[in-house]
Amino acid sequence: MKLSMVANHARWPRENDIIFNLSERAQSAEKKFGKDEVINATIGALMDDDGKLITMKTVYDELKSLPNAEISAYASIAGQDDYKEAVKKVCFQGNDPEGYMRVVASPGGSGAIKLAMWNYTNPGDVILTSDWYWSPYGTIGEEAGRSVANYRLFNEQGKFNIESFKEKFKDIIDKQGNIFTIINSPGHNPTGYSVSDSEWDEILDFAKDVAKDESKKIVLFIDVAYIDFVKNDVESRKFFKKFGNLPANILTIVGFSMSKGFTAYGMRMGAAIGISSSEDIIEEFYFSLMHSCRANWSNCNRGAMAILSSLVSDKEKYDEYKNEKDKYKDMLVKRAEAFVEGAKDANLEILPYRDGFFVSIPCENPRQVCEELTKENIYLVPLKMGLRFAVCAVSEEKCSKAPKIIKEVLDRI
Amino acid sequence: MKLSMVANHARWPRENDIIFNLSERAQSAEKKFGKDEVINATIGALMDDDGKLITMKTVYDELKSLPNAEISAYASIAGQDDYKEAVKKVCFQGNDPEGYMRVVASPGGSGAIKLAMWNYTNPGDVILTSDWYWSPYGTIGEEAGRSVANYRLFNEQGKFNIESFKEKFKDIIDKQGNIFTIINSPGHNPTGYSVSDSEWDEILDFAKDVAKDESKKIVLFIDVAYIDFVKNDVESRKFFKKFGNLPANILTIVGFSMSKGFTAYGMRMGAAIGISSSEDIIEEFYFSLMHSCRANWSNCNRGAMAILSSLVSDKEKYDEYKNEKDKYKDMLVKRAEAFVEGAKDANLEILPYRDGFFVSIPCENPRQVCEELTKENIYLVPLKMGLRFAVCAVSEEKCSKAPKIIKEVLDRI
Secondary structure, eight states: OOOOOSOGGGOOOOOOOHHHHHHHHHHHHHHHHOGGGOEEOOOOSOBOTTSOBOOOHHHHHHHHHSOHHHHHSOOOTTOOHHHHHHHHHHHHTTOOOSSEEEEEEESHHHHHHHHHHHHHOOTTOEEEEESSOOTHHHHHHHHTTOEEEEEOSBOTTSSBOHHHHHHHHHHHHHHHSEEEEEEEOSSOTTTOOOOOHHHHHHHHHHHHHHTTSTTOEEEEEEEOTTGGGSSOTTGGGGGGGGGTTOOTTEEEEEEEESTTTTTOGGGOOEEEEEEESOHHHHHHHHHHHHHHHHHHTSSOOHHHHHHHHHHHHOHHHHHHHHHHHHHHHHHHHHHHHHHHHHHHHHTOOOOOOOSSSEEEEEOSSHHHHHHHHHTTTEEOEEOSSEEEEEGGGSOHHHHHHHHHHHHHHHHHO | OOOOOSOGGGOOOOOOOHHHHHHHHHHHHHHHHOGGGOEEOOOOSOBOTTSOBOOOHHHHHHHHHSOHHHHHSOOOTTOOHHHHHHHHHHHHTTOOOSSEEEEEEESHHHHHHHHHHHHHOOTTOEEEEESSOOTHHHHHHHHTTOEEEEEOSBOTTSSBOHHHHHHHHHHHHHHHSEEEEEEEOSSOTTTOOOOOHHHHHHHHHHHHHHTTSTTOEEEEEEEOTTGGGSSOTTGGGGGGGGGTTOOTTEEEEEEEESTTTTTOGGGOOEEEEEEESOHHHHHHHHHHHHHHHHHHTSSOOHHHHHHHHHHHHOHHHHHHHHHHHHHHHHHHHHHHHHHHHHHHHHTOOOOOOOSSSEEEEEOSSHHHHHHHHHTTTEEOEEOSSEEEEEGGGSOHHHHHHHHHHHHHHHHHO
């Protein structure tokens, strides 16, 4: 038998990231045919119309004006206190749910998901998320012996499929006694769907009903990575209020990330915000997650924390940042509208888009379709049930014309 | 029964970091009595004689001159290619072991330990390290259901206790079939011991002997977090050569960190370097660790990687950095010498110090002694078997006079 040194649980297929590969191929094509001829819709970051990464001036000016010691020193294990306060301010913007809250810093939104999933599930547990989902949820789970089950995200009307959600939720909690469910909203990756306020009510009414059995434990993980690029900043945050005053056996964890809202992807800064009506449950949350911080990465990027704390504590700077961000948000909204409009004109079926960086196109054999699209110099990301088009990374003009080409390729396959 | 929401494996005592608490108390004392009157030897970072954090100008000038996009963009999951090359260059400085090597980026040295331990041990496994050890090894282990066993670090002559090492090593590998052992050298935290070249030969001869049984799997994790502050930069790296051409069932993983050598603690940047005589084993290493990256923190601090790549690729800049670092190294060496000399004069027993940030003092009831020392305005870190004095953080003058006071307190308890 061939020698293997790793533990049994650590053997994975030896493959590189498919998004990264496609993105490299798109860049080669740009060199060969010119940037105007290529549509690279693989990248999950805001790019300008020339395909250059957008970096917010207010954010990077702040970083570069920090005293060196503010970047160099170790941060506290669970994050600097002023950062933890700034996270709540930026995330809730006044819509703080009633109850007890604690914040634990994490490397990006990914780190927050890791912290939450590790501490609130057991090996062998099944995590619940929708059938269209960001694949790292699965990777984070499988690494530690958890798996993912799915409900159908959409019903026939293209709305949140509460029936499917309830059915799967009941299945799992009846078997396990506990459930950990991830809802990525607003601006869901990969579909761009946002759960509406009334849909949140339905979800929470159902959860409260299940929670009447006090032996049941429910953890709602709300991944809000894309919240800063939702059309209406104020309206988009009202749903946070709904997580106040829930029964103690429902714990809400909000996954916050600086990656998108502050164009800080590479700085790896985020947080998990625990919300509970029980002080004891929220203390438990804090100390369990802090232990995981110490045991995984020790502490987080101090300079990135200082940027947020500093921006938030200075009204003038914060306003300047918001103006800058809104400018890019408007750009994103226009691109998305152009794509949705283009899809309508070309009769291309897309999933219900509301907000965020991505639009999804349902199709058979996504990998084959992606390959075929590269012949037309269009680069998308293949998912299990379709294709992901990154409107965040493609100019309005290209967003407008892409649907027709995609439709043609789909028709000829 | 009281409601608890976390999984069984995630319940830990609700306590804050003791080092952090002591450091806070030292700072209060400084405010009350003046900086000259207080010796704060708790901090594991280089401080100047006024107690201010030292940040290397060459490092932070580089960070602040990076294009924003070099900080903002997501890095590759396993790290940027130029960073991976730079890590090998900086770490080995020409003493590359023969064989196959791959590098996986991690958040600091802690992240590298996490990556290695997770992938090369099973739940329930026992990890081997010395009886004086950096406590997060235990935290990283216990988080995932691994525990730590110890050999005695020192023999009667104050040298590496190879007999105790062999005995414990055999115990574990006979039971488990595999072993994961961490050796933190040179400049061991907390004792300042450095394994000598001939001691490495003894360790490796023994490991090779055990590895003749091909069913046995041996992983040597070498934590070199303090290597850049060893007296002789060139001599200190010769031992790396010894990890070449080992049998395929011995895998060496070097834990690299930018924290100390580049005063980049808060940037969280390090790497795990795998070394094997088998290409297949090293590919397995790469893909297993990369999966863990994706599943824990996704990717690492891109700006920190760019600093290293940039410094290393420009001879002039790199020389300037080395000159700056060597200045601080000389300062550290003088402080350590002053402490060792002071201990000798005061008849204070200390452990054999060679290099690095810390000196250790064996004693009974370390917590009680630490409390008693605070009455003399000396702040140290209590360990299981003694006290840790951070020469990295204390002026030469204070290093010189501290041993006498410590001795007096020990005598009166």
